[in-house]
Amino acid sequence: MWTQTKLAFHKLGSPLTFFRFAQALIPWLWGLTLVGLAVGLYQALYLVPPDYQQGDSYRILYIHVPAAWQAMATYIVMTILAVITLVWRIRTAEIMAMTAAPIGAAFTLICLVTGAIWGRPMWGTYWAWDARLTSMLVLLFIYLGIMGLYAAFDDRRQGARVASILILVGVVNIPIIHFSVEWWTTLHQGSTINLFGPSTMDPSMLPPLIWMTVAVKLMFGALLLQRARNELLEQDQRKKWTLQALRMSGHDS
């Protein structure tokens, strides 16, 4: 089993195999994402009851929380890929680490904007320099920094290696975001969902959150594969395999 997994992992290092893998998986991931979003949004906006204190304002959390979780999960994925980049120098890992950054930035932006919009009626302000909010803003700047650093190099591989170091440095912000509500007195509430214990959220409000979270994870997978496939094609556009790959996927030249 382990040998087969290792073999599959190494095969994905080949650009042509990666391209075919991405082409096969992308439509499925998008299809499942749309199903997840449809069910999640129907439940979030129509089925679940209003909150006894916040009324309908709390419905914002069904986009805010999955976006926040994905913003952090994307960074963890990037950290793993950055380690693979620096240790084994696998090019597809480099490309995936770099193309994940704009997706992570987009989810961080959604999290910050929806949080600010929710904050105005609930806290009376769009923004506070609170530990959770500030560390999330720092995450956005780290994502932008990684994108900028990667783009600054003419040699993409060198750029990816330098940006991977920045990813490893920036990972220190992830536990800060997670534990900020415990380490400091914050305006932001503490965790309401607990994977290893009872959640403080009413069970009737949980299903849409689960659907939206799963949909966002699948969407991340689809977006990452699309962006990585594009980057690989762009970097290798003068190589033979690209033409072969396009022929295989039905693009006649």
Place this chain on the structure above:
Amino acid sequence: MIPELSYAEYVWSSYAIAAAVIVWQAVQPIQKYRQIVSQIKEDHLMRSEEHT
């Protein structure tokens, strides 16, 4: 609008902003892919003309 869905504007604006960012994220790679595919085809045509 369905009466049950008459939430405050800020609820809908949150969803609208998230949808806009997601659509932008989804459309951008599709456009880029089309652009790269046409570039590769052009390149290939030019090279095959050079050979003949």
